[in-house]
Amino acid sequence: MxxxxxxxxxxxxxxxxxxxxxxQARATPAAPTTLGIAFRFTTEMVTALVVGGALGWFLDWVxxxxxxxxxxxxxxxxxxxxxxxxxxxxxxxEMGKAPPAPAIKDEDDEER
Amino acid sequence: MQINxxxxxxxxxxxxxxxxxxxxxxxxxxxxxxxxxAAITIFMFVATSRRLLVPSRTQSLAEISYExxxxxxxxxxxxxxxxxxxxxxxxxxxVLFSNFFGLIPxxxxxTSQIAVTFALAALVxxxxxxxxxxxxxxxxLKLFVPHAPFALLLLLVPIEVISxxxxxxSLSVRLFANMLAGHxxxxxxxxxxxxxxxxxxIFTGLALAPMLLIIAITLLELLVAxxxxxxxxxxxxxxxxxxxxxxxxx
Numbered sequence: 014m015x016x017x018x019x020x021x022x023x024x025x026x027x028x029x030x031x032x033x034x035x036x037q038a039r040a041t042p043a044a045p046t047t048l049g050i051a052f053r054f055t056t057e058m059v060t061a062l063v064v065g066g067a068l069g070w071f072l073d074w075v076x077x078x079x080x081x082x083x084x085x086x087x088x089x090x091x092x093x094x095x096x097x098x099x100x101x102x103x104x105x106x107e108m109g110k111a112p113p114a115p116a117i118k119d120e121d122d123e124e125r
Numbered sequence: 126m127q128i129n130x131x132x133x134x135x136x137x138x139x140x141x142x143x144x145x146x147x148x149x150x151x152x153x154x155x156x157x158x159x160x161x162x163a164a165i166t167i168f169m170f171v172a173t174s175r176r177l178l179v180p181s182r183t184q185s186l187a188e189i190s191y192e193x194x195x196x197x198x199x200x201x202x203x204x205x206x207x208x209x210x211x212x213x214x215x216x217x218x219x220v221l222f223s224n225f226f227g228l229i230p231x232x233x234x235x236t237s238q239i240a241v242t243f244a245l246a247a248l249v250x251x252x253x254x255x256x257x258x259x260x261x262x263x264x265x266l267k268l269f270v271p272h273a274p275f276a277l278l279l280l281l282v283p284i285e286v287i288s289x290x291x292x293x294x295s296l297s298v299r300l301f302a303n304m305l306a307g308h309x310x311x312x313x314x315x316x317x318x319x320x321x322x323x324x325x326x327i328f329t330g331l332a333l334a335p336m337l338l339i340i341a342i343t344l345l346e347l348l349v350a351x352x353x354x355x356x357x358x359x360x361x362x363x364x365x366x367x368x369x370x371x372x373x374x375x
Binding site: 060061091092 | 283284299302303
C-alpha cells in the first residue's frame with residue numbers, strides 16, 4: 014500500500030480537494046454585510062407598520078369610523094415582527110450551509 | 126457655490142412627447158434603461174455566439190452567471206422553480222446592470238427611483254399571485270391561514286395578509302433606499318472635496334480625507350450593487366417557491 018505511485022495519487026487527491034474547497038468557498042454568494050442585515054430588518058419592520066397604518070386609515074375612511082387605524086397599526090407591528098423573524102430564518106438558512114464533503118475518500122478518512 | 130447632492134436623481138425629458146394628455150417623454154432614465162437592456166443583450170449574444178467546448182473568457186462569464194442564477198433558484202424554489210428561470214435571470218441582470226451602470230460617474234441610477242423598483246416588485250408579486258391561483262385555485266388563500274386554533278385565526282389571518290401586502294413595498298423600498306443613500310453619500314463627500322479644495326490654505330490639504338473616503342464608499346457601493354441585485358432575485362425565488370409549494374415555513 015505504500016508504493017510511491019499510490020502516495021503520489023493520494024497527494025494529488027488532497028490537492029484536488031483543496032482546490033475544490035477553495036472554489037466552493039468562492040462560489041457561495043458573498044455573505045451580507047452587517048449593515049445590509051440591519052437594513053433588511055429595518056425595512057421589513059417599517060414597511061409593515063406603514064402598510065398596517067395605511068390599511069387601517071383606508072378602512073376607517075371606507076366605513077366612516079375612527080378606531081381601525083389603531084387596530085391595524087398594531088396588527089402591522091405584529092406583521093413586521095413576523096417578517097423580521099422570517100427574514101432572520103432565511104438569513105440563518107443561507108449562512109449555515111454545510112461545507113462540501115471531500116470528493117475523494119482517503120484511507121485515513123476511514124480510519125478516523 | 127451650490128452643490129446639490131439630490132440633483133443627480135432628477136428625471137429630465139430628453140425628447141418631450143405627449144400622447145392623449147399623458148407625458149410619455151423619453152427621459153434620461155429611459156435612455157439608461159435602454160442602454161442597460163442593450164448591454165445585457167449584447168453581452169449574452171457575444172458570449173454565446175461561438176459555443177466553444179473549452180469556453181472563452183466571455184463565454185465562461187455567461188456560463189457562470191447561468192449557473193449562479195440556476196443555483197439560486199435550485200436552493201430557494203427547487204426543481205419546479207426552473208420554469209421561472211428566464212424571469213429570475215432577467216430580473217437579476219436588469220437590477221445588477223442598472224446598479225453597476227449607476228456607479229459610473231455621470232450615469233443616471235435607474236434603481237434609485239421608487240417608480241422603477243416598485244414596478245419591478247409589483248411584477249414579481251403579480252407573478253407570484255397569478256402562479257399561486259393558477260396552481261392551487263382558491264386554495265392559494267391557505268397561504269394566509271397558519272396552523273392555529275380558530276380563535277387565534279381571527280388575529281393571525283389579518284397579520285398574514287398585512288405581512289403579504291408589505292412584500293412588494295419592502296422589496297422595492299430596500300433596493301431604492303440602498304441606491305439612493307449610497308449615491309447621495311458619494312455626492313455629499315464629493316461636495317466636501319470641492320468646498321475644501323476651494324477654501325485654500327490648510328483646508329486644501331484636508332480635502333484628501335473625504336477623497337479617500339469616496340474611494341472606500343465606492344468600493345462598498347460596488348458590493349451593495351451586487352448584493353441588492355442578489356437579494357432582490359433570491360426573494361423573488363422565495364416568494365415564487367411559496368406560491369408553488371404553499372409550504373408554511375413557521
